[in-house]
Amino acid sequence: MIDYEVYVDRLGGYITAHPGRVIALFFVATLVFGAGLGNISTDAGTSQFTDSSPAQEALDDVNREFSPAFETSSGSTQLIQQDSNVLSKPAMLDMLRLQERIMDRPSLRATSASSVASTVAQTLDPSATTLEEQIAVLESSSPAEVRAAAKQATANPNVASLLSNDFNRESVKASSTIGVVSHEVPGISSSAGTSGTSPMTDIQVEIQTMTSVAESDITVFGSGIISSELGNVIADSLLLVVPAAVLLIFGFLVIAYRDPIDLLLGVISLGLAIIWTFGFMGLADIPFSQMLIAVPPLLLAVGIDFGLHAVNRYREERVKDVAPVPSMRTTVKQLSVAFFIVTGTTVLGFLANVTSDLGPIQDFGLVAAVGILFTFLVFGVFLPAAKLYVDQLRQKYNVPEFASAPLGSEGGLLARVLSVGVFIGRRAPRAFLVLVLVTTVVAGSYGTGVDTSFSQEDFLPPEEQADYLQQLPEPFKPGVYTVTKDLNYLEDNFETTQGDSVTIYIEGQLREDSTLEMIHRNGEDPPETFITEDRRAESTSIVTVIQSYAAQDPEFAALVARNDANGNGVPDDNLDMIYDELLSSPVSGQASSYITEDYRKTRIVYTVEGDAEQDAIVADGQEVADRLRMSGVATGNTVVFKAVSDTIFMSAIQSLVVALVATAVFLVFIYQLLEGQWTLGVVNLVPIVVTLALLAGSMRYFGIPLNALTATILAIAIGLGIDYSAHVVHRFADEYNEGSDLYEALHLTVGGTGGALTGSMLTTTTGLGVLAIAITPVLGQFGIVTALSIFYSYLTALVVTPPALVVWERLTQRETTTAATTSP
Structure with a gap:
């Protein structure tokens, strides 16, 4: 055990003696990191996951071996035509005229066009080799001649395969067909994944604007459209999720802080943490991907928790009529250690994802870990300095405080509700922990059957958006997305084309x-x-x-x-x-x-x-x-995606084991170092293990798979879950070591720290849960499971930890008594 209080007192002394200097230093650092914001690039789609995959490398070898050197890459655009009968003369003329316009526009780099209509025209006149000649043939033929030619042409299975499953050869009728236009475009990748930008994107978006002239419904589909929507969905998701999260978080923070100036300080601190993190991304040249959309809410989750604890602990001292400077020194002395424990374990939880074989998951783990470190510095140093500086100005200029009572104060309704864990600890702690153990084993065993998934559809918007999204005003109203609808339509209506x-x-x-x-x-x-x-x-x-x-x-x-x-x-x-x-x-x-x-x-x-x-x-x-x-x-693409899916599962298990072991070692070491009680580290882990089991079981029950983003949740649950249990255990250790008896220490802990935890839980579960409305399914699922992990962490910290501490106290006291009795 070391005398860490010396270092903590020095930190608290510097913060309280020079709050203005601390504030200035942090704003200078913000300018430095802010310079990196302009360097952030984006990376969307599945290619970011497949690029480093051995299966993808094998596919790249195949493509390289069988692609002629120095040859311009080719791409294709599918024209999906729907009509009462796409084999009618007017419908086929629509298809040919659109293909002719595409071929005539140089910017579209079209090299050839094919369709059922083209084959029917050549059946009528084999010499009609150009689209112009084929249009002329159809225009000059009678409907009966066109029908007979269509019946003859579709006898060829290859031609019939371009017609929907409802094609009836006897009546020469089908509701949809596919035309294909080929393009020669340099720089097209043949990787399994699809990135947010593609040389085909501009071409196919331009073709989309040309379809309105046709009387039949013709939809443009291809890799360029997929790439375009993958890129747009990031911007739309951010524009939708961030304001909603900010609005909900702001509402809860108003209730939690109950003072506009304290609220402003909390919001500024959150802003600094996010600017530093994203500035680091730009300076480190880490692209922004769908996975990293989850980083701001995660930083908000930890930042809100730190902010509420700092302000709440300070208020606990101030209501005792202690002056601002000693109140803040006490706050820094107690919370800096708790913040350090939380930060250390949370960073380990996120860094566990760096062991993944998938680049985006590695980036996610690194950025989140760095962001948590920044959050620790901002809320552990800047916020206390800013709070003290503002309170000194308040006293100087007689500015009143709007609210100063801490959350969960003695005798309040919230304090009585939060004491349920203490009540269980008094009555039947061992029996309750046995029940918890059984529940953990059952939930964990059930959760081992959770599915794994990796496909392009995970990143695409759903086929149908919720009605309320379309009612939103601009610019929050998301764009129109058609890729998933078209994919499903092709899969449902065509046998082999898709x-x-x-x-x-x-x-x-x-x-x-x-x-x-x-x-x-x-x-x-x-x-x-x-x-x-x-x-x-x-x-x-x-x-x-x-x-x-x-x-x-x-x-x-x-x-x-x-x-x-x-x-x-x-x-x-x-x-x-x-x-x-x-x-x-x-x-x-x-x-x-x-x-x-x-x-x-x-x-x-x-x-x-x-x-x-x-x-x-x-x-x-x-x-x-x-x-x-x-x-x-x-x-092939399917083999690559399956390999990535398997890697995701292994990454989840690997990062879970690494995070759990690293966290356990860290907690045991730090509690022995700081408190001389390594067993408190074990107690700290108990609610985390329960949370993990409940979370895995919930994912299977709700049908949420381990995909590219949710695969990180198990390690994240450790990082965020420790946040709650560490505050409870460390606060208990402080109260217990200062002379309070067991149950008094527990009551003070759940009444004081529990109040801040409640405010943090309500705010962050709402802020992260709002990801459920994100347009991309993978983000929605991540928001749900992250909100669940925080709720379970909060619940187990306040309900499971007190009985565990009671049993811990009885066991350690018994060992101490036995040692004293047997000593000579």
Whole structure:
């Protein structure tokens, strides 16, 4: 045990002797950090999570191997047309005219356009190769001729696949169809994730403005629209959540402080903590992502708690008619140690996330930890100095105080309610702790079944926004988001168009005669999640390129036939010659997308059901890869997302263990160092373990998965939960060591500290719970679970901690008595 009071007295002495100097130093520091605010960039979407993933690196290798060098990247725009009958003459003319306008605009960099309408026009007149000619053909044809041509064209399954599931070939009728426009745009990434900016964004947003001329309903969809909405949803969420949080927090702070000047000081302190934190982000070049939207509410949670404790403890002294300077020295002496314990454990809780393999979670842990350190400095040093300085000015100029009674003061209704834990501690502490233990085990066991999730949809706005959001005035009213609605529509109405894919990356000697037969046979008897056609998996590979080119070029078809022993259209001999001919043909670009120049690497892309579970798709993809005689690895967007989902789960468990162990060691060490009672650190942990079990069980019960953001909640619950229990335990230790008996010390603790904890809990659960109205689902879920963690932490700190302290006192007193009795 060390005499820490010497250092605390020095700090309190400096703050009370030079409050103006302290204030000036903090505002200078604010100017320094404020300079970093202009350097903050944004990073949205799933790519931030997949960039460092081994699965993503494997997919990048595939894309690099099979993308021709120095070739401009291509992107595509889907035109989703809905009409009473998209195969009618007017509807098809709408589609062709829109595609023609897109092709005619240079800024859209369009290279080709295809649609059912285009195929129908060429069925009517095979020589109509341009969109202008196809429009002219349809305009000059009668409805009956158009209907007959449409019936003939849709006999081709590839054409019919562009029509919705309700397509009826006999009546030649369908409610929706998809047209595709291809673009050549440099800089398009082929990563699994989608970032907040994309070269396709401006193109597809511009195309959106062109659809209003069509009589039918045509929606623009593609990676650019997804990227645009991912970026916009951050701004809209902040604009919606921050004012709502500020309004609710301000209302509770008015009630808690009950003095406008104290309220102003608290708000200024919160502002400084946030400016310092975001300024640090800018100076450290850490981009602002969806995950970091949660940092300001977290800082508000801890800052509000510190502020209320500082002001409340100061008021406890002032109501005893103690002068401002000694009152503030007592406040600093007692709270600086409690704040240090809370800060240390909270920082450890957040830093535990740095052990994650995912970059955004690492950034979140680092920024939150640094923010908590800043909050400690602001509320542990600046606020006491500012409060004392203002009170001295009040006395000098006779400015009245509006309210000075501390929350939870002796005899008040709140103090009596908060004493329930003390009452339990008097009557049946052991029995209650046994009940708590059973509840913890049951809730924790149930919580182990919580789901994990990672998908692009986690970051996209919901299909339908709540009505009240659309009633908000500008600028708080969120924008119109269509991506999720369009994704769901495509998934529900089209069989294969929205199917995801699994890529099998193959390495081996592809010159062996049986290689192509092996690739061809691998599609037989496909797993359930693979889309099938004629009992074969729907796929594209070097084999399909060979078959497609053979259908176009008689000379190449003859070469294939001469080397096809079993007559199934797949060459068995002289594969070197087949590859050489293919790579020197007009389809060489397509061929190089499936085989490398050294003929040692290839890929097969299998289409899978869009609504299939990630686990099933990945398992089926690996099963198909394992069938191959050569080395085969399953990859693709779904495989990457599944890998990230698994990493999220492991990160949650890993950060939980690290945070729990680090916190336990810190508490045991610090209580032994400061109080000479390491066992108080164990008592401090009891309510945290209960909180974690209740939180995990609640997440499973409410169907909230461990996703990219909620995966941090277990470590955060430790950090924030310690905030509450540490205040109770440390205040109890102070009161108990100053001569109060056990129950008197507990009553003083829950009456004084409990009042500040109540104000903090109400304010921060409301401020964080408001994230539930955020447009992004992942943020809403995070707000709910964080608010739950704070409520559980508050409840266990005031209900579980007092009985635990009673049992602790009896055990330690018994050990002391036994030691005294047995000593010679």
